[in-house]
Amino acid sequence: MTASKKSLRTCKKGHQYFKSSDCPTCPICEQERKPDDGFLSLLSAPARRALENNEITTLQQLSNYSEKEILQFHGMGPASIPKLRTALHSKGLSFKN
Numbered sequence: 557m558t559a560s561k562k563s564l565r566t567c568k569k570g571h572q573y574f575k576s577s578d579c580p581t582c583p584i585c586e587q588e589r590k591p592d593d594g595f596l597s598l599l600s601a602p603a604r605r606a607l608e609n610n611e612i613t614t615l616q617q618l619s620n621y622s623e624k625e626i627l628q629f630h631g632m633g634p635a636s637i638p639k640l641r642t643a644l645h646s647k648g649l650s651f652k653n
């Protein structure tokens with residue numbers, strides 16, 4: 557016997573998915589939510605949210621932060637830093653020192 561009961565849900569866009577928790581996030585929407593500036597799509601979902609929660613959605617905004625500051629964001633892992641660095645360099649930008 558299992559205590560966790562999954563229920564079928566339908567999100568605002570009509571995607572159907574199973575969730576056992578109270579988390580209202582639709583995994584399909586989550587996947588489709590591709591940001592304009594391609595660099596955010598290079599990241600894992602937690603890392604992307606970490607930037608978005610800090611209102612960083614463009615490389616220009618990202619370049620206002622140092623690597624240390626970015627790493628302090630909740631959800632951001634060290635593995636994301638090289639990707640971000642590469643993305644910045646591709647636009648002639650870099651992290652703040």
Ligand SMILES: [Zn+2]
Nearest residue numbers: 567571582585
């Ligand atoms: Zn959805």
